[in-house]
Amino acid sequence: MTPAAGDIRREFTQLFDLYWAIGVGFWVLVAVLVVAFVIRFRARGEDDELPTGSDKNMPLELGWAFVVACIAAFLVFVTYSTMDDAGYGATAQGLDAGRSTPGAERIDVTAARWNWRFDYPRERISVVGTDERIPTLTVPQGTPVTLRMRSVDVIHALWLPERRFKQDIFPGRITTMTLTFPDAGTWRQGGECNQFCGLRHAVMDFDVEVLGRAEFRRWARERGR
Numbered sequence: 001m002t003p004a005a006g007d008i009r010r011e012f013t014q015l016f017d018l019y020w021a022i023g024v025g026f027w028v029l030v031a032v033l034v035v036a037f038v039i040r041f042r043a044r045g046e047d048d049e050l051p052t053g054s055d056k057n058m059p060l061e062l063g064w065a066f067v068v069a070c071i072a073a074f075l076v077f078v079t080y081s082t083m084d085d086a087g088y089g090a091t092a093q094g095l096d097a098g099r100s101t102p103g104a105e106r107i108d109v110t111a112a113r114w115n116w117r118f119d120y121p122r123e124r125i126s127v128v129g130t131d132e133r134i135p136t137l138t139v140p141q142g143t144p145v146t147l148r149m150r151s152v153d154v155i156h157a158l159w160l161p162e163r164r165f166k167q168d169i170f171p172g173r174i175t176t177m178t179l180t181f182p183d184a185g186t187w188r189q190g191g192e193c194n195q196f197c198g199l200r201h202a203v204m205d206f207d208v209e210v211l212g213r214a215e216f217r218r219w220a221r222e223r224g225r
Contacts, residue, residue: 012082012164013164014082015078015079015082018075018078019075022071022075103143103144104143104144104145104146104178105120105122105139105140105143105144105145105146106120106121106122106145106146106148107119107120107137107139107145107146107147107148108120108121108148108150109137109147109148109149109150109158109169110149110150110151110152111149111150111151111152111156111158111169111193111204112151112152112153113153113154113197113198113200113204114193114197114198114199114200114201114203114204115128115129115130115131115134115135115204116129116134116135116137116191116204116206117129117135118135118137118138118206120220120224123220123223123224124224125220125223125224129206134189134203134205134206134207135206135207136206136207136208136209137191137206137207137208137209138209138210138211138216138219139181139208139209139210139211139216140181140210140211140212140213140216140217141181141182141183141184141210141211141212141213141216142180142181142182142213143180143213143216144178144179144180145178145179145180145181146176146177146178147167147176147177147178147179148174148175148176149167149169149174149175149176149177150169150170150171150173150174150175151169151170151171152171153171153197154171154197154198155168155169155170155171155195155197156168156169156193156195156197156204157169157193157194157195158191158193158194159191159192159193159194160179160190160191160208161190162187162190162208163179163181165177165179166194168195169195181208181210183210184210184211184212185209185210186207186208186209186210187207187208187209188207189205189206189207190206190207190208191205191206191207191208192204192205192206193205
């Protein structure tokens with residue numbers, strides 16, 4: 001398992017770039033057509049009338065609809081292919097997420113209205129947030145981290161914007177995802193619930209701290225039992 005395993009930012013950045021390019025292309029096309037029609041029909045005369053509906057335009061309209069449908073189908077295909085490559089496929093199919101990447105740091109994530117709990121079984125560490133203090137998800141830099149996520153009440157979603165990662169968490173089901181965190185640092189409120197879950201959904205945040213491997217081991221020794 002390479003250090004880059006579980007790094008999904010590249011895949012989703014490439015997907016965003018594809019959406020952006022197609023969107024900009026359509027915007028330019030529509031803008032050009034609007035300008036062309038404004039110039040063409042800016043003044044109406046006897047020999048320069050606005051076009052009216054006609055069955056003669058049906059092939060053009062059907063062709064345009066076909067092109068749009070093909071582009072939409074292509075985007076759906078590449079989106080689901082990217083999600084499958086990133087590891088979302090098994091989760092979406094409802095498979096048990098008890099699987100784990102060899103050599104990965106395992107963290108059990110428990111979501112509950114309106115807080116988070118992070119358990120490290122190997123180090124016997126539990127990090128629990130309170131109403132006054134949000135918890136911190138501490139992970140090693142450059143090492144695959146397997147998150148085993150579950151909810152104790154309603155549907156939540158763990159969102160890490162910096163990692164381009166969002167995963168729904170369901171009650172009565174364990175969902176697994178493996179990520180890597182290549183850059184050390186601390187992100188205040190770098191994680192949050194992205195699925196509306198009640199009155200205090202907006203404050204269901206947590207900090208993210210990425211430590212070097214040696215520093216993470218030292219943190220684990222100090223916090224472990």
